[in-house]
Amino acid sequence: MSGTTQSRQLSLNLFIYPGGHHEAAWRHPDSVPERALDIRYYQALAQQAEAARLDAIFFADSPSLADHIRYGSRYRFEPVTWLSAVAAVTDRIGLIGTASTSYYEPYNLARLFATLDHLSGGRAGWNIVTTSAEGAAANFNLSQHPDAHARYQRADEFVRVVSALWDSWEDDALVVDKHSGIFAEDARVHAIGHEGAHFRVRGAFNLPRSPQGRPVYVQAGSSEEGRDFAARHAEAIFTAHQTLESAHAFSQDLRKRATAAGRDAAQIRILPGICPYIGSTAAEARQHAEALNELIQPEYSLAQLRNLLGVDLGGYQLDAAFPLEALDFDAPQSTSSRFRVIVDIVEREQPTLRQLIQKLAGARGHWTPSGTPDQIADLIQQWFEAGAADGFNVMPPWFPTGFDLFVDEVVPLLQARGLFRREYTGRTLREHYGLERPVSQFAEAVAEVF
Amino acid sequence: MSGTTQSRQLSLNLFIYPGGHHEAAWRHPDSVPERALDIRYYQALAQQAEAARLDAIFFADSPSLADHIRYGSRYRFEPVTWLSAVAAVTDRIGLIGTASTSYYEPYNLARLFATLDHLSGGRAGWNIVTTSAEGAAANFNLSQHPDAHARYQRADEFVRVVSALWDSWEDDALVVDKHSGIFAEDARVHAIGHEGAHFRVRGAFNLPRSPQGRPVYVQAGSSEEGRDFAARHAEAIFTAHQTLESAHAFSQDLRKRATAAGRDAAQIRILPGICPYIGSTAAEARQHAEALNELIQPEYSLAQLRNLLGVDLGGYQLDAAFPLEALDFDAPQSTSSRFRVIVDIVEREQPTLRQLIQKLAGARGHWTPSGTPDQIADLIQQWFEAGAADGFNVMPPWFPTGFDLFVDEVVPLLQARGLFRREYTGRTLREHYGLERPVSQFAEAVAEVF
Numbered sequence: 084m085s086g087t088t089q090s091r092q093l094s095l096n097l098f099i100y101p102g103g104h105h106e107a108a109w110r111h112p113d114s115v116p117e118r119a120l121d122i123r124y125y126q127a128l129a130q131q132a133e134a135a136r137l138d139a140i141f142f143a144d145s146p147s148l149a150d151h152i153r154y155g156s157r158y159r160f161e162p163v164t165w166l167s168a169v170a171a172v173t174d175r176i177g178l179i180g181t182a183s184t185s186y187y188e189p190y191n192l193a194r195l196f197a198t199l200d201h202l203s204g205g206r207a208g209w210n211i212v213t214t215s216a217e218g219a220a221a222n223f224n225l226s227q228h229p230d231a232h233a234r235y236q237r238a239d240e241f242v243r244v245v246s247a248l249w250d251s252w253e254d255d256a257l258v259v260d261k262h263s264g265i266f267a268e269d270a271r272v273h274a275i276g277h278e279g280a281h282f283r284v285r286g287a288f289n290l291p292r293s294p295q296g297r298p299v300y301v302q303a304g305s306s307e308e309g310r311d312f313a314a315r316h317a318e319a320i321f322t323a324h325q326t327l328e329s330a331h332a333f334s335q336d337l338r339k340r341a342t343a344a345g346r347d348a349a350q351i352r353i354l355p356g357i358c359p360y361i362g363s364t365a366a367e368a369r370q371h372a373e374a375l376n377e378l379i380q381p382e383y384s385l386a387q388l389r390n391l392l393g394v395d396l397g398g399y400q401l402d403a404a405f406p407l408e409a410l411d412f413d414a415p416q417s418t419s420s421r422f423r424v425i426v427d428i429v430e431r432e433q434p435t436l437r438q439l440i441q442k443l444a445g446a447r448g449h450w451t452p453s454g455t456p457d458q459i460a461d462l463i464q465q466w467f468e469a470g471a472a473d474g475f476n477v478m479p480p481w482f483p484t485g486f487d488l489f490v491d492e493v494v495p496l497l498q499a500r501g502l503f504r505r506e507y508t509g510r511t512l513r514e515h516y517g518l519e520r521p522v523s524q525f526a527e528a529v530a531e532v533f
Numbered sequence: 534m535s536g537t538t539q540s541r542q543l544s545l546n547l548f549i550y551p552g553g554h555h556e557a558a559w560r561h562p563d564s565v566p567e568r569a570l571d572i573r574y575y576q577a578l579a580q581q582a583e584a585a586r587l588d589a590i591f592f593a594d595s596p597s598l599a600d601h602i603r604y605g606s607r608y609r610f611e612p613v614t615w616l617s618a619v620a621a622v623t624d625r626i627g628l629i630g631t632a633s634t635s636y637y638e639p640y641n642l643a644r645l646f647a648t649l650d651h652l653s654g655g656r657a658g659w660n661i662v663t664t665s666a667e668g669a670a671a672n673f674n675l676s677q678h679p680d681a682h683a684r685y686q687r688a689d690e691f692v693r694v695v696s697a698l699w700d701s702w703e704d705d706a707l708v709v710d711k712h713s714g715i716f717a718e719d720a721r722v723h724a725i726g727h728e729g730a731h732f733r734v735r736g737a738f739n740l741p742r743s744p745q746g747r748p749v750y751v752q753a754g755s756s757e758e759g760r761d762f763a764a765r766h767a768e769a770i771f772t773a774h775q776t777l778e779s780a781h782a783f784s785q786d787l788r789k790r791a792t793a794a795g796r797d798a799a800q801i802r803i804l805p806g807i808c809p810y811i812g813s814t815a816a817e818a819r820q821h822a823e824a825l826n827e828l829i830q831p832e833y834s835l836a837q838l839r840n841l842l843g844v845d846l847g848g849y850q851l852d853a854a855f856p857l858e859a860l861d862f863d864a865p866q867s868t869s870s871r872f873r874v875i876v877d878i879v880e881r882e883q884p885t886l887r888q889l890i891q892k893l894a895g896a897r898g899h900w901t902p903s904g905t906p907d908q909i910a911d912l913i914q915q916w917f918e919a920g921a922a923d924g925f926n927v928m929p930p931w932f933p934t935g936f937d938l939f940v941d942e943v944v945p946l947l948q949a950r951g952l953f954r955r956e957y958t959g960r961t962l963r964e965h966y967g968l969e970r971p972v973s974q975f976a977e978a979v980a981e982v983f
Binding site (some may be wrong): 107109110112116117119120122130146147148149152153154155156157158159161163165167168169170171172179186187190191194195197199201202210218221222224225226228259261264265266267268269272282283285287289290291308378380407418453498505518 | 557559560562564566567569571572576595596597598599602603605606607608609610611613614615617618619620621622624636637638640641644645647648649651652671673674675676709711714715717718719724732733734735737738739740741755787828830901944
């Protein structure tokens, strides 16, 4: 991909986690945790991201309550509803919400995202997750959390069902002719008649096709099965890497799998997470990180680590070497990409348990570089030009001033270097990302017949 | 209830059906059917309703595509998402969305409405439906639509589950103390541990308690089972009556059942539908109705009638007496309140088939009075003062000018007569309706222990 800098466009999403991505961010002097349920707080962040011409904002989700709410802002508003209220006060920025294929019915989920796409004028993205949180199953009639393989099998069928629903009204099905009294050309509205292992859905969908045809398909699983799933379906991929080399290898692997799956690899945006600490000097940037690390509560961090690794390290010394021997390489978590990222950090950096906790506290395994605005812009440019990334999910370590530093100091540098847009050229999220608008599968079928 | 006019407050909702409530409304010269998927159209209607100090706007819903989309605006955006975008541009008006207990998981539905309640500052209402549309089942893995009894049994358990979820964070569970690092008092966040015939939901919910404690529970079923369900759960009841006597009997019956169920009957708002034709003279008002009736397409109307009655009357003469003998009093539809309303109309008015179609086209069985603003205000006052209604769901026959007539000509008369507010006195939908904010069932349990 080198040498194509002028035509390639960097993508930047703002990933919003209420207080910020450092787990102690809500305790930062500038943070406003009492506004974590105030929609105006998120509307203002989205407007700020839009003023900086970012591609999208992004909300994570899980249909359960996390452990250890005592020490952290761990609740979850429903992201599509939240994004709809953000859509109403913005014009251009993309709106990516997470929703689970394991715990939604496809017809309901299809309605939520198609409605968001309609009301936002084509700005919706669906971050497709299978839900790794074990607690979710117990909220949905299940005695056991389905394993990753079962979840991905359901996810695959789920995506085929919702794609067909979103395609079921051809683009020109609406007529709306007062004179003849014909509202819709019913021959262009198709029952999907899906009958599969997990779902039977007759359709048709109950909404006309949305501005983007389908919301943008976003995905974040980087396990083997996650990569295959992404290669088949994802248009934007959110991934965690600590080094350019790891991100580059991931990107190469993903594009190879996508090509093998019959897709155009250029139609995939690979967007690693970046949680940047920015200061007027490198030392000041590091101080930002250290100040947040001092607000960490180890009891909370160890619980987070238990979720990521599947083992409880509560009995180990915080200031001794990380106990690699305590890890369970057969735990269900061991197949996750985050597990691998952590093992890589331990092997590469040989941290103490406390140092690892501090490293993860920044962004739970995502890249947390620190430096001056120029240094951060250099790193972004380097990853982008090396083909390790098509852009980034920006995960400010704390809000709101941690994000101010990025949009006020780093974005103008990226613009000055010709890497990032100064004005939006498109209206939809697909246009921001340079993705084609998919043709309805039913329209294609008709085209083949004639 | 007579003699209490001064303290009783009339409630008025705006029921929004894209083109209007007459089935041919989209063909009205003033209607803008090309804007039926434009959120700004609905935002403007909500702002107009708010300027007139109405209690709420209201969206119906069904998770399936209706028949006969050829002749009518029959698609359905997802109402909670839609209302969130309306919430963002309004401050006071209530936001009632319909969602089905038959085709949602309780945890997902609880999240949608709690999120709407949070982002709107306490203006959410949930219209609880069990979904009568037979087509829905085939979109949700079922080979057969569950019968009304099975649907109400599930609905009853569903409401208990979501109520417990909404209560699971006590009101004072959030601490958010940066200094101590304590975010939430976890002893005040409760797993609900529900194990029932239809659902097993462990909880806790993943959001703090919403401004209203719980969204307002709205319900519309008026069958025997529907009435019992409403008596147990509903706080606002939407109902269809053609005469004051029928509405009065319904209201008396409902309050008696609510009292028997151990509830305070004063904490229920009974709101019949009204689809008013308004003119500067009674003749002009009737002309509005006739002009719309001329735009009816009988093929479409007969399909609607088949849905309501369960029989196809397509073979009968439009201008002969309505074929009462063709009705199937054993059809599943025969237990519905709308079936009874239609039989009552036929017995009382002895219409031709065409006349019945025209009568139903107005608002599918709801009351469609016509008259001058004074005459409409008189009727509203009469029903209200007789205790037949606590207010109305206003269903304009067409939008937007059909609604303009109501807010510009009728609302000021109701205000001048002291029946309707000139300014909002509350901020939440519960406050508009005069409903108490429910105490969390978990807080009560604690109170009993100490």
